[in-house]
Amino acid sequence: MASSSSLTLSQAVLAGSIPRHGSSNPHLPSVSFPTFSALKSTPSTTTTAASRRRSPSVPAAGRRQAQVLASAAVETLEKTGTALVEKSINTIRFLAVDAVEKANSGHPGLPMGCAPMGHILYDEVMKYNPKNPYWFNRDRFVLSAGHGCMLQYALLHLAGYDSVKEEDLKQFRQWGSKTPGHPENFETPGVEVTTGPLGQGIANAVGLALAEKHLAARYNKPDAEIVDHYTYAILGDGCQMEGVSNEVCSLAGHWGLGKLIAFYDDNHISIDGDTEIAFTESVELRFEALGWHVIWVKNGNTGYDEIRAAIKEAKAVKDKPTLIKVTTTIGYGSPNKANSYSVHGSALGAKEVEATRQNLGWPYEPFHVPEDVKKHWSRHVPVGAAYEAEWNAKFAEYEKKYPEEAAELKSLITGELPAGWEKALPAYTPESPADATRNLSQQNLNALVKVLPGLLGGSADLASSNMTLLKMFGDFQKKTPEERNVRFGVREHGMGSICNGIALHSPGLLPYCATFFVFTDYMRAAIRISALSEAGVIYVMTHDSIGLGEDGPTHQPIEHLASFRAMPNILMLRPADGNETAGSYKVAVLNRKRPSILALSRQKLPQLAGTSIEGVAKGGYIISDNSSGNKPDVILIGTGSELEIAAKAADELRKEGKAVRVVSLVSWELFDEQSAEYKESVFPAAVTARVSIEAGSTFGWEKIVGPKGKAIGIDRFGASAPAGKIYKELGITAEAVVAAAKSVS
């Protein structure tokens, strides 16, 4: 049983390829380790933390073995002299230097400066299992300063992750490698999120820490702390300057995310030179203002004990996140380039590599890991397996005592949706009352949250406009982290990137977030990372056109539909009524590796005949047709709030004897994926008389209407006036569709 849960709980695509580490599992790798006395009383942080996490009520065989292994880790650490630590740190530095040199591309400066904190985190502090990077209860690490990715690749390599072998390091930044130019979760198991665009990483880390706090509050029991990990991040000056980092750190302070520990690599250098030229604020004071605990490690280059002490202190502060400002020298060790921008983003060059080797006393060949360093790190494979085994044993106990909670948590860990969840989706008929799709969206969210334990989210201070409140839940707050309404404040960018972190914490978490559609402009960088990093966030974007009326052109999206239709791996959905809203939610929930944007109306819309949940799944479908033989006189195409207009125009034209087909093109991406046959059944090549109507840019519509068709839309900014007036003035009317249909057919 425990063995099978452990497999299920491996959260992973990788499940098949990793060894099982259950308490009764005979395949537990055999490891030799020294005898020791550490369990008696060891003052080390690691031991303390490990002991704290041990539940007194899980005395299984596997747990004992785990104790032994974990304690072995402590022992090894205690025996590790500073010389070996320094050698390990230099190994990290040179793996980075050598990989960047071989690629002749990359950023050696950060790994050279941050190697000490990297070493301490991965070798002494963090709990993870290298052979199962998806083990649920692992500590999370995010390199927010993603350009320094060779730091993380070197650490994953030393720790024994299969994703970063020596040959992968040698393929740094090459086509098809596991070691791309910035950390990408979808390429490299062991990398939690995708970073590089600055500030995203720390924001994702806030999302990861939120997820931990939320799940811990929901599933931990007085006798079973089943969810319990830290989230670590390293961010640089660049991340600090980005507005998004201030947004999310303000929230992290507000939420009291005590298990978030962020290292600020204070190296005074950015690409343009000394940070003095653009960045002279007091970061410490700002973080205090944001409600963080702040520690300053003045010697980040060799002050290993200072770093260790800071982490210990950070862990002791449980009601606030901690920023550890670590003053380092960028490119530490390079005699001629350290502490200058030239070491930030280019290979050192053969001569300087040699000089650095001399300077740090490094006699080895490129990519060499000295035997003692290798041996030292080798314990992480058995120790990590033991951590997971210990946790699996704990989970097995938990499952016995709390079967319902365990089953639910398991579904969050594996991402398996509850059977029949889609039956919760509301259904509508043409007789159902007219309503704004934002309201219909709220009906869907509130129906779904009853059956989807992973659904949580909120709005950027527009909950009452976006209609996103989950009525059966309270607010996720510092003291009520088990609740599911997240209050993001007016922080769209932070909201999106926090949701990416939540989505990538556990496959079964389904974060949604909301604002006015036009303000996707504020969070576009986060949305793109959702798409790239396969984070299935649901973007609930209301007030999706000039239909919002009086707020005017600053608030009226025009180009936004087109701009997302052009973005890879994202679904742009614009439902027209209740059935299509339900259909859009169905698509969004099912697409766990592809985010969805729902564009929803502020204004009331009728429930149309012919719309359906199934139709939405196809992206485009016929909602009404009085033609025969797949030969309508004209095809009218609408999306969202304009589908009603297309339907009205069709009624007019049919009165005049025309054979008219009306197509809802709710998602271009889904329609593109349909068979050629299906597409021909909707848009027969022979029928070139086509008119589209959408209250947005016509950009891209030529693909649908063709050169002989006509696209009715808005290729200018909107205006401030009541919605009906703007529709009329800008020609988004049934009359315009009728006239266009006559002109093309």
Place this chain on the structure above:
Amino acid sequence: MASSSSLTLSQAVLAGSIPRHGSSNPHLPSVSFPTFSALKSTPSTTTTAASRRRSPSVPAAGRRQAQVLASAAVETLEKTGTALVEKSINTIRFLAVDAVEKANSGHPGLPMGCAPMGHILYDEVMKYNPKNPYWFNRDRFVLSAGHGCMLQYALLHLAGYDSVKEEDLKQFRQWGSKTPGHPENFETPGVEVTTGPLGQGIANAVGLALAEKHLAARYNKPDAEIVDHYTYAILGDGCQMEGVSNEVCSLAGHWGLGKLIAFYDDNHISIDGDTEIAFTESVELRFEALGWHVIWVKNGNTGYDEIRAAIKEAKAVKDKPTLIKVTTTIGYGSPNKANSYSVHGSALGAKEVEATRQNLGWPYEPFHVPEDVKKHWSRHVPVGAAYEAEWNAKFAEYEKKYPEEAAELKSLITGELPAGWEKALPAYTPESPADATRNLSQQNLNALVKVLPGLLGGSADLASSNMTLLKMFGDFQKKTPEERNVRFGVREHGMGSICNGIALHSPGLLPYCATFFVFTDYMRAAIRISALSEAGVIYVMTHDSIGLGEDGPTHQPIEHLASFRAMPNILMLRPADGNETAGSYKVAVLNRKRPSILALSRQKLPQLAGTSIEGVAKGGYIISDNSSGNKPDVILIGTGSELEIAAKAADELRKEGKAVRVVSLVSWELFDEQSAEYKESVFPAAVTARVSIEAGSTFGWEKIVGPKGKAIGIDRFGASAPAGKIYKELGITAEAVVAAAKSVS
């Protein structure tokens, strides 16, 4: 002379319609005002500030008249009892309440709470000329919390601006009115910038203050402070939460923008309720961390003297911007809705309007301005005229002493470009060395800065990658504000919105800003405001495709070209070589009311035969053709770095005897504006064999290539590898073009 400069200097479209206020101008409006003794020694802030600004060396007749008028202002103020002040403040409140009520839409809460600071600013502190909203040396005011725009409309109305008459207030939020739902500079003279999307306004204000500091440093003389104004802003909790505000306020502190004074309307309420639910940081401490002077006015509702004292203190701090936190009650005066979210964004309703009238003792009809209030405010027309007259006289003196500086400053004020400036653009031949367009861009910037006194700008910490340094200038910094290289740090969003402020400060200022093209995602909200608010910012966006290589998909734009082609009122330019880069700069400089984005390559590109500056102006043009009679066998279309590939493919096809036309489609928007005849000469309708190639999304290309053509592009995310490898793997090659050309022709 002075009269004619004053006209020229009116910076304006409006120039023809406003009275001239020169020292020798007989049309100076006749005004009566009481005799007074204020000049002797008046402790009032206003007088002090006014006296400080008076240059001892401008004793012209106009100056004396101005003194008289300005002092009359002081006198009036001194005679104004608190009762009248309160009446004026209530007038502002009820104009807002009544306008929102009539529109049944809008945000009464902020105007009701901020009326006191609004009154003090517009009635007691700011220098402006209501009859010439474009007077150069006016104090600038930005309502960053733009939803509260009725505050500003009420103030403009009382102050005597022609843009906001009583009938305009009654047309609040209606089609075609001067009083749209958020402040829009292009609709309402007197509104400096376009706000509403939160955080943009304070960012624009930083740009306005930067422009003032820069111009003052360049043009002021020990005996002539010709540039000298303050920039005021009101921002709310929402603005404070947005990351962009932290970015720009960090820069404002870094730059020591002492004449920027921002009021933080601390009312504890946002749309979702009490700010306690999402915003518990210490704003004061954060601003201290950012290097601001911070003052707290605890009673913003009735503490008029506190507000006045704070402004005085703020003005006394010259090396730091000041944040005045003003604690107010949102919806002050409404007995049942004040201090609640319900007053934030909806009309009060007839009953509550009545209750508020009762509560504040307001017996008047809607939109009524009591006579004494009207009389009190009436002085601003003559006083404003006098301010301008005084300044014009000062400028006339300045012009005599410093004719060169005066001529240059005048060109910045009017926006007139120096004759023949475009001759500075570099020219290239096919023999010129191959180069990256980012480098060619730098040649253009450095050539243009010699002839365009208004050109200034910089990069978001990528100057050495974007190639944007102006070599003949140093850095704009606190102590060297006369320089023109602006160091924005890693703050793309702040950078874009600061540039909007710079552009809208004076028509002749030509701000440019730079980052990697993909990071337009971070600043898209600012770019959209450029387009909407007609701020002719030049966006220098390098590393514009997979051609950037190893940094990988987080750094490789795909959908970005399409996303901007769909945005209204912006030019998306993607030059292919030196001539096209020069042509793009020519277009960008000429388009002062339409921003331009230049997408530039990281990689080296050859100088192509057939490209030209003139061609770029048409958006699309033929660079080579071996067909005759406008009947090529196939048309190959490329942009930017792929134009070379199209040209190579054409060579191949021509070797095989094909008649091939190659078209550069450098700007879709400019091409769209050409005559039908010209378009037919480039893309004859009869020639349906068309192949396009562009290293980006194919979204939208159907319009160009038609249903029988083929668009070669990238509809997925990129990858980390050397650029050449990615091009090959993703099929962006001449071979692919040749094959496609054969398949379609």
